[in-house]
Amino acid sequence: MPEPPAYESTITPPHSVNLQVSLGRVQLANPILVASGTFGYAREMESLVDLSRLGGIVPKTITRLLRKGNAPWRTIETPSGMLNSIGLDNDGIELFISHHLPYLASRNTALIVSIAGRTHDEFVEMAEMLSAESGIAAIELNISCPNVSGGVDFGTDTSMCERLVSACRQNSSIPIIAKLTPNVTSVADMACAASAGGADAISLINTCQGMAIDWRRRRPLLGNVVGGLSGPAIKPIALRAVYQAARATETPIIGIGGIATCDDVMEFLVAGATAVQLGTVNFYNPKASMEVLDALPEAIGELGATCLDEIVGTLNID
Amino acid sequence: MSDAQGSSVQSPLAAAHYADSANQYRVVVTENERLARDTYRVRFACPELAATIVPGQFLMLKLAKTDDPLLGRPFALYDTVLDTAGNPHAIDVVYLVVGKLTARLAASRSGDAIDVWGPLGNGFSSQPVEHLIMVAGGIGQTPFLALGREFLGRRQYGVPPRVIQPAKKVTLCYGVRSLDLLSGVEDFKGCGIDLQIASDDGSVGHHGLVTEVVEKVLTENSAAVCRIACCGPEKMMEAVAGIARAHSVPCEVSLETPMACGIGICFSCVVKTYQPDGDWDYKRTCVEGPVFDCEKIAW
Numbered sequence: 001m002p003e004p005p006a007y008e009s010t011i012t013p014p015h016s017v018n019l020q021v022s023l024g025r026v027q028l029a030n031p032i033l034v035a036s037g038t039f040g041y042a043r044e045m046e047s048l049v050d051l052s053r054l055g056g057i058v059p060k061t062i063t064r065l066l067r068k069g070n071a072p073w074r075t076i077e078t079p080s081g082m083l084n085s086i087g088l089d090n091d092g093i094e095l096f097i098s099h100h101l102p103y104l105a106s107r108n109t110a111l112i113v114s115i116a117g118r119t120h121d122e123f124v125e126m127a128e129m130l131s132a133e134s135g136i137a138a139i140e141l142n143i144s145c146p147n148v149s150g151g152v153d154f155g156t157d158t159s160m161c162e163r164l165v166s167a168c169r170q171n172s173s174i175p176i177i178a179k180l181t182p183n184v185t186s187v188a189d190m191a192c193a194a195s196a197g198g199a200d201a202i203s204l205i206n207t208c209q210g211m212a213i214d215w216r217r218r219r220p221l222l223g224n225v226v227g228g229l230s231g232p233a234i235k236p237i238a239l240r241a242v243y244q245a246a247r248a249t250e251t252p253i254i255g256i257g258g259i260a261t262c263d264d265v266m267e268f269l270v271a272g273a274t275a276v277q278l279g280t281v282n283f284y285n286p287k288a289s290m291e292v293l294d295a296l297p298e299a300i301g302e303l304g305a306t307c308l309d310e311i312v313g314t315l316n317i318d
Numbered sequence: 319m320s321d322a323q324g325s326s327v328q329s330p331l332a333a334a335h336y337a338d339s340a341n342q343y344r345v346v347v348t349e350n351e352r353l354a355r356d357t358y359r360v361r362f363a364c365p366e367l368a369a370t371i372v373p374g375q376f377l378m379l380k381l382a383k384t385d386d387p388l389l390g391r392p393f394a395l396y397d398t399v400l401d402t403a404g405n406p407h408a409i410d411v412v413y414l415v416v417g418k419l420t421a422r423l424a425a426s427r428s429g430d431a432i433d434v435w436g437p438l439g440n441g442f443s444s445q446p447v448e449h450l451i452m453v454a455g456g457i458g459q460t461p462f463l464a465l466g467r468e469f470l471g472r473r474q475y476g477v478p479p480r481v482i483q484p485a486k487k488v489t490l491c492y493g494v495r496s497l498d499l500l501s502g503v504e505d506f507k508g509c510g511i512d513l514q515i516a517s518d519d520g521s522v523g524h525h526g527l528v529t530e531v532v533e534k535v536l537t538e539n540s541a542a543v544c545r546i547a548c549c550g551p552e553k554m555m556e557a558v559a560g561i562a563r564a565h566s567v568p569c570e571v572s573l574e575t576p577m578a579c580g581i582g583i584c585f586s587c588v589v590k591t592y593q594p595d596g597d598w599d600y601k602r603t604c605v606e607g608p609v610f611d612c613e614k615i616a617w
Contacts, residue, residue: 040583044333044605047340048435048581060585068600075578075586080385082578086585089600232385283579284380284389286435287342 017297018307021055021274023252024200025175026138028110028275030055031308032265032293035256035279036114036140036179037061037086041100042107048286053293055275056110059100061142063115064122066092070147071223076212081233081258082280083210085147085224088116093126097133105135112177116142120164123154127172139174141165144181144206146228155181155206158193165197175200177254180245182234183209187241188248195251203254203277204245205238231280232258239271246272246313260288262295272313333605337581339370342435344382347426348408354501356415357457358424361399361408362432368398368406370437372444372475373465374547374572374609377436378580379411379423387419390433392577392604394461394549397505398475406475409434412501414457438580439608442570446483448543451567452490452511453532453558455550459502461572462490465547466511489514489535493528493554497521529557541565548572548612559612569612575603590616 019030034042036058042051051057069089076083090096093115104111113136117123127139143154143161154164161178169176178194180187182205194202207228212221220226238257246253255273259265260281268276281288305311349361367377373395380390393411401407415424426432442465450469452462467473471484489512494500496519506513515523516531524531528550536544546569548558555571562569577587581604588600589607591614598616601607 037585038583040581040585044336044582047336047338048342069585069588072588073576073586074588075576075584077387077389077578080388082389084578084584084586089585089588231388280388283584285342285433286579286581 016306017300019296021308023138023175023177023254023274026110026200028055030293030296031269031275032289032296033058033110033112033254033275033277034282034289035277036142037084038279038282041104043100043103045282045286049290052108054109054289056112056137057104057107058112058114058140058277059104060090061088061114061116061145062090062093062096062126063088064093064117064126066090066095073221073223076221078210078212078229079233081229081231082283083212083222083227083229084207085222085227087147087224088145093129097129101133101135105133110137111135112138112140114140114142114179116145116148120154120160120167123164124167124171127168127174127176131172131174136174138177138200139168139172140177140179140203141168142179142206144179146181146183146207146209146226147224155179155190156184158189161190162193162197165194165199169198177201177203179206180204180241181206182237182241182257188244191245191249191251191253195249199251201252201254201274202245202249203256205234205241205257208234208237230258232260234258235264239267242268242273243271243315260285262292262299265292265296266299266311269308269311270313270315272315274308274312333582333602336605337438340436340438340581341366342433343367344431344433347428347430347432349428350424350426353412355498357412357499357501358415359396359410359412360423360426361410362434363408364434365405365407367434367436368409370477371395371398371409372437372441372480373468374442374461375437375439376580376608377409377411377434377438380433381419381422381426382431382433387422389578390435390580391419392438392574392580392608394572395437395464396460397464397467398473412457412460435580439604442547442572442609443545444480444482445545447485447545449487449489449539449545450485451532451535451544451546452488453528453546453548453550454490454492455528455554456494456499458550458572459490459492461549462511462547463502463505463509466490466506467509470510472509487512487539491516491528491531491535493517493531493550494522495519528554529561532558532561536561536565536567541567546570552617555612556617559615559617562612570609571612571615572608573603573610573615574608577604580604592616
């Protein structure tokens with residue numbers, strides 16, 4: 001078997017820029033993460049990306065039991081974006097722990113495990129199960145998937161959200177991140193609820209609900225009829241949500257939504273995100289995370305900053 | 319590497335064909351030639367990809383520096399092009415204009431940049447066979463020039479090269495809607511492939527379905543020494559799978575399911591397959607296929 005071609009960075013980061021960030025109890029070497037559902041279980045990407053350079057990896061969301069996922073078609077391209085309705089196709093937490101975790105936990109990067117429960121108790125049970133394992137930097141509660149029934153309620157009801165985050169926090173030694181949906185009236189209220197529950201960090205946004213139709217056949221294009229919109233098309237929505245959430249709470253924010261370039265990352269940092277997750281771009285530019293990491297120190301330097309704290313939330317709105 | 323024996327992961331949950339040797343390249347178009355109605359052949363230099371890709375594998379192709387279209391699309395290897403020293407140097411992809419990306423690709427000129435990543439997927443079987451019958455529907459012909467050349471001993475693919483015991487005969491049963499959509503005939507005939515054409519409207523070859531041609535080829539030859547490799551519309555592949563079963567001939571089908579990434583991370587391109595326990599599960603075409611034993615597909 002030939003050796004996979006290694007990714008070679010062409011830019012040496014200036015020593016003067018410190019990329020380390022803290023998300024509550026979670027320390028990251030840099031703010032560039034990859035989002036759940038857009039990076040498989042990382043094994044798929046190892047010939048294209050130097051995984052150890054990433055600030056962290058969020059593998060595909062796992063559920064308590066195996067889920068076969070939704071019927072095809074599961075994705076459809078839309079202007080500057082795509083709709084998906086995968087339906088949390090995964091093998092369940094036990095096989096994740098036995099099969100994927102050993103690989104993921106030994107990549108020399110922060111591992112953030114994304115979980116989705118159907119009920120409050122199922123979320124808590126999964127958080128407890130993961131607490132018994134080593135090598136997990138944080139648990140991301142996917143309370144925002146638009147393509148399954150159940151879990152999303154925790155992302156749209158403030159009291160359910162707070163109660164869930166609090167219970168997971170109390171029953172797990174691993175830091176907790178709440179991943180929020182944009183499909184609410186007030187993202188700020190949801191961020192405050194997650195914060196009140198004790199979240200170490202809040203990640204947002206998950207996909208925006210949407211659909212696509214073939215009018216000639218009078219048929220939806222997605223097997224599940226409706227799905228979630230992602231990609232550059234939703235970046236302005238995500239920026240707005242991050243800005244509002246960051247102003248509403250002191251809890252660190254992880255920005256997600258259409259981030260594809262270093263410029264996009266900088267916009268999210270200025271808006272108030274402490275870290276970011278690259279999502280859909282992994283599908284159409286698998287090396288995007290490496291390109292962003294190459295370019296980031298220079299962009300930070302351009303603002304005269306030497307660390308992320310000097311950038312995060314510095315939006316000037318006067 | 320792509321063949322199953324090369325996979326280092328043995329767990330039944332692991333994908334059989336991770337993109338272990340894949341890389342991403344920005345390349346430039348060197349030729350873009352019209353072959354038939356709405357059908358083009360694009361060529362780009364990419365020695366690394368040309369050296370490693372094998373027949374039946376695919377690559378993802380995206381127009382560079384644009385978000386419109388946003389995603390790449392999967393394309394089969396048509397053939398590799400050798401340099402003057404005889405080393406694989408460039409890639410040919412033959413494509414049908416069906417949407418925005420292919421329409422814009424058709425308008426691309428020499429020097430235009432495109433992004434590609436590959437090689438991806440498993441490729442067709444390299445197991446020896448006396449008579450390889452390739453069955454194509456429309457643009458589904460694209461994987462078969464390279465496969466035919468390989469099984470006729472005319473060309474080797476992969477690093478190290480796939481070892482193929484030459485077949486005594488390679489037939490391509492090629493169905494098109496009409497003559498104006500027929501492409502690659504000189505290429506197929508030029509390397510010694512026995513070409514059997516069918517057209518829906520009778521404008522070329524057998525007037526009727528390609529499946530009728532497949533039946534005839536299997537009847538006139540000894541089915542016991544044949545294997546089928548098939549690529550085309552799903553209904554056609556299902557019908558060919560039925561014929562293969564009736565004649566007890568092994569049959570591989572190359573699926574094209576809507577795909578966003580090509581590398582196994584999006585879980586879009588799933589196909590319903592039978593499991594050893596008799597239950598079914600969705601499998602990712604990009605990392606479990608695109609070539610499947612037709613008996614594994616829950617049509």
